Amino acid sequence: xxxxxxxxxxxxxxxxxxxxxxxxxxxxxxxxxxxxxxxxxxxxxxxxxxxxxxxxxxxxxxxxxxxxxxxxxxxxxxxxxxxxxxxxxxxxxxxxxxxxxxxxxxxxxxxxxxxxxxxxxxxxxxxxxxxxxxxxxxxxxxxxxxxxxxxxxxxxxxxxxxxxxxxxxxxxxxxxxxxxxxxxxxxxxxxxxxxxxxxxxxxxxxxxxxxxxxxxxxxxxxxxxxxxxxxxxxxxxxxxxxxxxxxxxxx
Amino acid sequence: xxxxxxxxxxxxxxxxxxxxxxxxxxxxxxxxxxxxxxxxxxxxxxxxxxxxxxxxxxxxxxxxxxxxxxxxxxxxxxxxxxxxxxxxxxxxxxxxxxxxxxxxxxxxxxxxxxxxxxxxxxxxxxxxxxxxxxxxxxxxxxxxxxxxxxxxxxxxxxxxxxxxxxxxxxxxxxxxxxxxxxxxxxxxxxxxxxxxxxxxxxxxxxxxxxxxxxxxxxxxxxxxxxxxxxxxxxxxxxxxxxxxxxxxxxxxxxxxxxxxxxxxxxxxxxxxxxxxxxxxxxxxxxxxxxxxxxxxxxxxxxxxxxxxxxxxxxxxxxxxxxxxxxxxxxxxxxxxxxxxxxxxxxxxxxxxxxxxxxxxxxxxxxxxxxxxxxxxxxxxxxxxxxxxxxxxxxxxxxxxxxxxxxxxxxxxxxxxxxxxxxxxxxxxxxxxxxxxxxxxxxxxxxxxxxxxxxxxxxxxxxxxxxxxxxxxxxxxxxxxx
Numbered sequence: 001x002x003x004x005x006x007x008x009x010x011x012x013x014x015x016x017x018x019x020x021x022x023x024x025x026x027x028x029x030x031x032x033x034x035x036x037x038x039x040x041x042x043x044x045x046x047x048x049x050x051x052x053x054x055x056x057x058x059x060x061x062x063x064x065x066x067x068x069x070x071x072x073x074x075x076x077x078x079x080x081x082x083x084x085x086x087x088x089x090x091x092x093x094x095x096x097x098x099x100x101x102x103x104x105x106x107x108x109x110x111x112x113x114x115x116x117x118x119x120x121x122x123x124x125x126x127x128x129x130x131x132x133x134x135x136x137x138x139x140x141x142x143x144x145x146x147x148x149x150x151x152x153x154x155x156x157x158x159x160x161x162x163x164x165x166x167x168x169x170x171x172x173x174x175x176x177x178x179x180x181x182x183x184x185x186x187x188x189x190x191x192x193x194x195x196x197x198x199x200x201x202x203x204x205x206x207x208x209x210x211x212x213x214x215x216x217x218x219x220x221x222x223x224x225x226x227x228x229x230x231x232x233x234x235x236x237x238x239x240x241x242x243x244x245x246x247x248x249x250x251x
Numbered sequence: 252x253x254x255x256x257x258x259x260x261x262x263x264x265x266x267x268x269x270x271x272x273x274x275x276x277x278x279x280x281x282x283x284x285x286x287x288x289x290x291x292x293x294x295x296x297x298x299x300x301x302x303x304x305x306x307x308x309x310x311x312x313x314x315x316x317x318x319x320x321x322x323x324x325x326x327x328x329x330x331x332x333x334x335x336x337x338x339x340x341x342x343x344x345x346x347x348x349x350x351x352x353x354x355x356x357x358x359x360x361x362x363x364x365x366x367x368x369x370x371x372x373x374x375x376x377x378x379x380x381x382x383x384x385x386x387x388x389x390x391x392x393x394x395x396x397x398x399x400x401x402x403x404x405x406x407x408x409x410x411x412x413x414x415x416x417x418x419x420x421x422x423x424x425x426x427x428x429x430x431x432x433x434x435x436x437x438x439x440x441x442x443x444x445x446x447x448x449x450x451x452x453x454x455x456x457x458x459x460x461x462x463x464x465x466x467x468x469x470x471x472x473x474x475x476x477x478x479x480x481x482x483x484x485x486x487x488x489x490x491x492x493x494x495x496x497x498x499x500x501x502x503x504x505x506x507x508x509x510x511x512x513x514x515x516x517x518x519x520x521x522x523x524x525x526x527x528x529x530x531x532x533x534x535x536x537x538x539x540x541x542x543x544x545x546x547x548x549x550x551x552x553x554x555x556x557x558x559x560x561x562x563x564x565x566x567x568x569x570x571x572x573x574x575x576x577x578x579x580x581x582x583x584x585x586x587x588x589x590x591x592x593x594x595x596x597x598x599x600x601x602x603x604x605x606x607x608x609x610x611x612x613x614x615x616x617x618x619x620x621x622x623x624x625x626x627x628x629x630x631x632x633x634x635x636x637x638x639x640x641x642x643x644x645x646x647x648x649x650x651x652x653x654x655x656x657x658x659x660x661x662x663x664x665x666x667x668x669x670x671x672x673x674x675x676x677x678x679x680x681x682x683x684x685x686x687x688x689x690x691x692x693x694x695x696x697x698x699x700x701x702x703x704x705x706x707x708x709x710x711x712x713x714x715x716x717x718x719x720x721x722x723x724x725x726x727x728x729x730x731x732x
Contacts, residue, residue: 050687053679078689090684094702103698104688111689143702160688 001199002026002069002168007060008224009048015056018044020224022060026168029196033210033235034203036221037243042203043087045221046172050084051077065167078104079111081167085157085174092144097156098126100144101163108164129162133189151182158189165193170201175209187212207239220246281338287311290438293338297407297441300414310427310437317431320564323593324622324654327562330501330536337439337472396454401485402447403458406474409445416447420478424507424544424570432503432564433540436472440505443474448483448514457712459488473504479514479549486517488715500525501536502560508543508551512573515550516543519711520567521719523726524559531589531618534561541565542597545605547573553596554581554710556719558726561590566624568597571605571633578607581707583719585700585726586619586651595625595656600636600666609640612704615651616727622654629666636666644674645703647696647727697724 002024009019018041026032036042048055049062051074062069069077092100106116117125130137133155145153154174161169171190175183190200190213202213210218210232218234219226220243227246228234281289290311294304319329396403402413409417427437448454479485489506502524510516518541527534537560543551553567569578580596598607607627615621621644629636644653655672677699685695701708701720708716 050683052683073691074683074686075689075691078687084687086684086687090678090680092681092684092699092702094705095698100685100688100698103694104685104690107691107694108689164688 001028001065003061003063005061005063007045007048007062008058009044010056010058011044011054017058018224019048022221022225024219024226026199026201028167028199029194030217031194031200031202031213031215033215033218033232034201034221034226035205035207035218035235035238038205040221041224042221043172046084046170046201046203049077049082049170050074075107076111078164078166079108083161083164083166083169085154085161085169085171087173087176089145089148089153089157091146091148093146095144097140097142097144101126101160104160104164125163129159132162132192133158134185135159150177151179154178154186155182155189158186158193162189162193166198168199168201169193170203172203173205174202175204175206183209184212207235210235222246281336283336284333285311285335285337285439289337293439293441296338297410299410302418303410306422306427307438310434311439313428314431314434314438317428317434319431323564323624324620324656325562325564325591325593327536327591332435335501338441395456399452399455400449401452401454402445404445406440406443406445406476409476413445413447416478417445417476420507420509421474421476422507424509424542425505425540430540432538433505436474436503436505436540440472440474443476443504445475446477446485446487448479448485450480451482452480453483454485457486457488457715459490471500471502471504473502475504475506476509477507477516477518478509479511479516481511482513483511484515486712487519488712489518489520490522490715490718500534502538504539504541506539506541506567508541510543510545510549510551510576512547512549514546515552517552517554518543518567519715520553520555520557521711521715521722522555522557522559523722525561526559526586526590526726527561527588529588529617531561534590535559536561537563537565539565541567542570543568543578544570545573545576545578547602548575549573550577550579552577552579552581552710554707555594556583556585556704556707556711556722557592557594558585558722560592563590563592563594565592565594566596568599569607570599570601571607571636572601573605574602575604576602577605579710580607580609580611580625581710582611583614583704583707583723584612584621584623585614585723586616586621587647587726588617588619590617590619592620593622593624595623597626598628598638600627600629600633600638603632603634603636605633605636607636607638609638609642610706611640611642612707613642613644613653614647614700614703614723614727615644615653616647618648618650620652620654622656624656624658626658626660627668627670628659629661629663629668631662633663634665636663638666638668640668640670642670642672643703644672645700646674646676693724693728696727700724700727 004022004024007019007022010017034042057070102122109116126140130140135155139152145156148156174186178186215232218230218232220228281292290307294307425433427434446458477487508516508518524535524537545551551569557563567580571578578598584592584594586592596609609625611623613621613623623642627638642655646653653674657670659668681699682692682695685698700723708719711719
């Protein structure tokens with residue numbers, strides 16, 4: 001589904017290199033966790049994949065479902081099925097969640113040459129998806145993320161994921177700022193959305209999210225590269241030992 | 252009443268001789284320039300009563316002594332008042348008995364304004380009085396309004412048919428010497444709309460007028476007078492568009508609203524006149540005086556969505572004369588490229604327990620400048636007056652400017668005045684968030700801006716709100732920088 005080869009990327013006008021030859025292969029049905037110390041390039045990876053301004057790919061390739069992802073506009077990547085659950089979801093005052101999602105869904109459907117979703121079907125989907133993350137249906141008609149608590153914002157991201165049904169979801173530190181109950185709700189939501197056709201990349205600092213969403217692979221990202229990959233047990237090892245031993249191992 | 256084509260043809264022959272017009276001209280048009288003679292010409296052309304001509308001449312005398320205001324935060328080349336044509340009527344100036352009689356070409360023009368009036372009439376029961384180059388060409392739903400005693404017609408027609416009402420109310424809210432442009436309008440206005448709602452009547456439909464400037468180099472001096480008798484209600488919509496023009500066109504309208512005891516007037520405007528090109532060439536100068544008077548328990552609500560014109564100078568205001576009266580001002584002003592807008596309101600609290608609300612949303616893009624200028628004035632007798640003002644500015648580019656000039660004058664200690672103001676820049680984060688959900692930049696800006704303006708757009712009648720939303724999106728295309 002996703003093949004990243006030797007990805008190099010810089011940020012800002014100074015062209016500071018953050019990603020330094022990253023490789024990753026994600027197949028349908030898989031969950032990959034990417035862990036690593038602060039400043040390793042985890043969020044940069046998410047931004048580069050989503051196509052955020054300010055990042056420049058200097059080398060390497062990203063192929064998603066047979067297409068050169070880096071050639072696509074940000075919105076077209078979304079339409080192809082790439083979804084980013086934001087670490088800091090953005091507030092859009094005056095725009096209701098419903099209106100926002102309806103616009104998004106219909107843009108995506110148009111791209112796929114499908115008819116716009118009928119109001120009834122749309123509302124049924126809203127009910128189903130909000131129940132999935134135990135999101136108060138009232139929040140669905142409130143302005144996007146405005147006045148939401150930290151936990152509500154994160155649940156709203158997963159609600160949107162459920163609405164948009166992406167092929168590849170990138171969860172950027174979705175666990176940060178969540179209490180134990182919210183963490184369970186969000187994780188359950190993601191688990192229910194998993195199937196053999198979609199894939200999830202989880203970016204996180206901590207092992208605790210991975211107790212709920214069991215990854216097939218754990219990768220350690222350090223200094224812009226994946227320095228170690230392994231099964232889910234690797235996460236526990238990282239939790240126990242920290243990241244320093246990896247540097248020692250490398251040397 | 253009004254002209255028949257024969258009369259018009261006859262008139263044309265005579266004037267052609269009288270004013271030395273040379274050859275076949277497409278519209279019935281006065282020579283450029285302003286003089287007492289021209290004013291007499293306009294008045295005669297419109298077969299006006301003597302008192303109206305006298306008013307015009309008085310205004311003209313006053314105007315000659317006045318100078319153009321310079322306090323607004325706008326810069327432009329002053330119009331040359333002798334190069335403007337003060338009277339121009341479309342070739343086809345015959346009145347239509349029914350909508351079906353209207354020239355198909357004219358209908359097409361209206362369709363280009365983005366809204367099918369036929370559709371509007373059928374679906375929404377909206378009566379439309381369409382003003383094209385100063386002369387009303389279509390009036391509908393008149394019958395139904397007639398049954399209720401509601402008068403909704405062109406200003407010229409009102410002068411002929413209801414001179415007593417026009418004489419009684421015209422100039423009572425905006426005196427002819429009020430300001431430079433109001434004086435000019437009072438001297439040379441050609442047409443406009445008149446609306447009268449009898450006592451206790453609730454007007455069952457939105458009354459709507461589409462203004463349009465059509466002739467190059469033609470000044471537009473519209474005059475609108477709305478009188479709501481005691482306990483009556485009316486919602487009035489004014490929409491404006493103008494085709495592309497190279498030279499600047501001056502528009503100096505006067506709108507007067509009179510809400511008698513317990514009456515309510517809602518006045519909504521969507522204005523998208525030609526704003527000039529990307530380099531700031533051309534565009535309409537919109538110098539408008541709009542003011543309403545509230546008697547006891549009356550309410551006047553102004554809602555405006557201003558996206559057009561090269562230069563805007565406009566302050567729809569309320570004089571809260573009667574006790575317990577209410578004034579509201581909801582405004583969205585968008586400027587892009589080199590547009591300049593200086594707009595806001597004046598809330599004059601004279602009566603006791605008077606209330607006013609001001610919600611202003613400015614959006615500046617490109618190299619434009621957008622200013623809010625507002626006055627809240629509480630007079631000595633205005634016990635327990637209340638005002639709430641909120642002025643928000645949204646910047647879409649680094650090269651645009653947002654300015655706020657609030658004035659508060661309070662002469663009564665019991666007054667409560669609140670003022671909130673914010674300035675923000677449209678977030679790249681917001682746009683990225685939308686794009687990541689599959690919404691392209693243009694649509695994203697539309698969503699964000701419409702969300703930002705929601706409080707104001709919610710005040711508009713449904714059909715108008717939809718049009719206004721589209722207009723905001725069009726006005727801000729490719730504007731993030």
